[in-house]
Amino acid sequence: MNFQSKLPNVGTNIFTVMSRFAQRHDAVNLSQGFPDYDCSPELIHHVNEAMKKGYNQYSPMSGVKELREEIAKKYEDLYGEKYDSESEITITSGGSEAIFSAISAVVNRGDEVIIFEPAFDLYRPIIELFGGIVKEVILKAPDFKIDWNEVRNLISDKTKLIITNNPGNPSTVTLKESDFEHLNEILKDSNILLLSDEVYEHIVFDGEKFLSAARFPELKERTFIVASFGKLFHITGWKTGYCIAPEWLTNELRKVHQFNVFCVNTPVQYGLAEFLKNKDEYLNLPEFFQHKRGFLMNGLNSTPFKIIKPEGSYFLLADYSEISDLKDTDFAFHLTEKFKVATIPVSAFYKNYTEQKLVRFCFAKKEETMEKALQNLQKLQHGI
Numbered sequence: 001m002n003f004q005s006k007l008p009n010v011g012t013n014i015f016t017v018m019s020r021f022a023q024r025h026d027a028v029n030l031s032q033g034f035p036d037y038d039c040s041p042e043l044i045h046h047v048n049e050a051m052k053k054g055y056n057q058y059s060p061m062s063g064v065k066e067l068r069e070e071i072a073k074k075y076e077d078l079y080g081e082k083y084d085s086e087s088e089i090t091i092t093s094g095g096s097e098a099i100f101s102a103i104s105a106v107v108n109r110g111d112e113v114i115i116f117e118p119a120f121d122l123y124r125p126i127i128e129l130f131g132g133i134v135k136e137v138i139l140k141a142p143d144f145k146i147d148w149n150e151v152r153n154l155i156s157d158k159t160k161l162i163i164t165n166n167p168g169n170p171s172t173v174t175l176k177e178s179d180f181e182h183l184n185e186i187l188k189d190s191n192i193l194l195l196s197d198e199v200y201e202h203i204v205f206d207g208e209k210f211l212s213a214a215r216f217p218e219l220k221e222r223t224f225i226v227a228s229f230g231k232l233f234h235i236t237g238w239k240t241g242y243c244i245a246p247e248w249l250t251n252e253l254r255k256v257h258q259f260n261v262f263c264v265n266t267p268v269q270y271g272l273a274e275f276l277k278n279k280d281e282y283l284n285l286p287e288f289f290q291h292k293r294g295f296l297m298n299g300l301n302s303t304p305f306k307i308i309k310p311e312g313s314y315f316l317l318a319d320y321s322e323i324s325d326l327k328d329t330d331f332a333f334h335l336t337e338k339f340k341v342a343t344i345p346v347s348a349f350y351k352n353y354t355e356q357k358l359v360r361f362c363f364a365k366k367e368e369t370m371e372k373a374l375q376n377l378q379k380l381q382h383g384i
Contacts, residue, residue, distance in 0.1 A: 010125050014348040021333065022342035028373040031332075031342040033169070033315065035364040039234045040281065047271030055267050061258050063091025063242070064269035070276040071242060077279070081214045087247040090254055091240065091269055093261045095199045095228035098243035098253075100126050101260055102195050102224040103161070105252040107132040111160035116146060118170050118349030120197065123163050132160070134351070141317065141346075141356050142308045144171040148182035155186065162187070165197040166211070167204060167312025170349050170360045174204060174311045175211060184218050193249070194219055199228035199241070200313040202285040205293060208311065214244070221246055224253065229272055231314075232282055234364075238268055289314050289364070296363040299374035304382050314364040317346060321357040324384050332359055339380065341373045 018031040029036075062068065068085040076082055083089055092098040099122055107113060109131030115123050117136045124134050135154045139146060151162075162183070166175040187194065196213035204210045213223045225244040230236035243253055275281060296316055300307055306319040324331050328345035336342045346358035363370060 006129055007125055013121055014344055015121075018332065018336065018342050018344055021336050025337050025340065027336045027340040027342045028369060028376065029342045030361045030363070030365065030370070030373055031344045033362050033364065034236045035234045036369055037234065037366050040275070042278075043233060043235070043271060043275045046274040047267050050267035050270035053270075055270050057266060059091075059263045059266040059269055061263050062086075062254060063089070063264060064266065064273060067091060067269045067273040067276070068242075070273050071244070074276065074279075075212075075214060075244065079212050079214045081220065083214075083244050084247065088244060088250050090243050090245075090250060090257060091264045092243055092257065093241070093264050094230060094239040095197070095226050095241040096122055097239075097257070097261060098224075098226040098241050099123070099195065099197065101253050101256040102226070102243060102245075102249075103127060103132075104130050105256045106193055106249075107160055110158060112154075112156060112158040113161045113163065114151060114154055114159065115163045116165070116168075117351065117354075118144075118168075118346055119163075120165055120169050121349065124351065133158070135159075136351060138350070138354065139171060140354075141319070141358055144168065144173045146179060146182075148179075148186070151182075152186055155190075155192070159190075159192050161193045161195060163195045163197065164213070166213075167200045169200065169313050170315055170317065170344070170346055172308065172310035172313050172315050172317060174208065177211065180211060180213070180216050180219065184216060187222065188218060192222070194223040195226065196223055197226050199226060199231045201227065202232060202282045203289050203314055204286055204312040205290045205310065210312070222249075224249060232285070233272070233275065238265065240264055240268055240272065292363045292365070292367075292370070295367055296361060296370050296374075299370065300361075300377070303374075303377050303380050305377075305380075308358075314362060316361045316363055317358050318343075318361060319357055320359060322382055323380055327353075327355060328357060328359060331357075334384075335359070340376045 015032045022029040068089040072085040103126045107130045112133045113127045114135045213219045228241040304322045308317040332345040343359035
């Protein structure tokens with residue numbers, strides 16, 4: 001058959017590749033971003049109770065009312081911003097579906113979308129799937145600082161959307177007040193939209209306060225905010241998230257959402273609605289993950305790796321330039337096969353190969369998992 005792929009340059013993503021390679025070589029998997037510990041038994045209890053009560057059929061397309069109302073309360077409590085639970089909050093099949101639905105709802109063929117690389121690998125394929133053109137701003141270690149003049153220079157009459165990821169994956173940095181000032185200055189008096197990927201909003205360290213795009217009224221009126229219960233409550237396999245946006249943008253998102261998944265797992269939504277009432281479950285996340293970050297950092301300090309201290313997310317970047325001259329992709333495979341620890345090469349988050357001798361570790365793991373990995377990494381020497 002004469003067939004032309006809509007995504008001819010897309011293959012299996014690096015997370016799947018490295019996890020498979022880790023399994024094949026019986027390596028400790030610190031590559032893919034998922035916890036290896038269970039979620040709260042209380043949350044499971046709430047979901048189980050919802051099942052017993054008969055909440056086992058389709059939910060409303062926009063999501064269970066009780067869950068949307070709890071999300072609205074959360075945003076008002078944390079950020080002082082009001083969102084209408086009926087018309088501005090949509091429950092989605094994970095943060096990924098929220099991102100897919102938002103991009104596909106607003107990006108037309110020939111529209112330009114600005115992203116910041118290293119970027120989560122989901123953005124570019126969705127943009128290109130709908131005929132959009134990606135304009136990337138390249139950020140480099142160790143600070144991954146955004147040159148906002150470069151962003152300004154990329155703006156054209158074809159610019160439709162800017163995508164930010166805060167805290168960043170894989171950069172692990174957070175946006176500062178000055179970043180939002182620049183962003184607001186660029187977007188005001190324009191028709192450019194913002195997609196703010198905030199799935200790691202509650203994983204910010206060292207007492208820093210997370211800045212949501214919701215806190216900036218000028219940005220709020222043009223922004224899709226994406227969040228994930230998978231990251232919030234250690235339930236990545238439940239694939240439940242949400243998108244918050246002003247009513248006019250939510251209307252467009254729901255046009256896609258209803259024909260994509262229509263609705264999300266009903267008893268899970270009821271369980272989450274009940275569980276969200278206990279604020280400590282997410283307000284204590286910074287302390288929970290800061291302990292895990294410290295455990296991994298302390299262990300890596302006794303290896304030749306040079307650590308870039310994470311500001312947010314549950315990832316850590318490490319420079320291996322004193323260990324090997326291999327490309328980061330080759331080094332990641334070598335580390336997995338010979339030292340039984342799987343990581344992600346950071347160049348995988350750039351369109352064009354960008355060598356910085358960096359790999360990404362995930363520390364959303366049990367201490368015994370990280371300890372086993374660290375024991376293997378103790379065998380590393382300079383110049384392997």
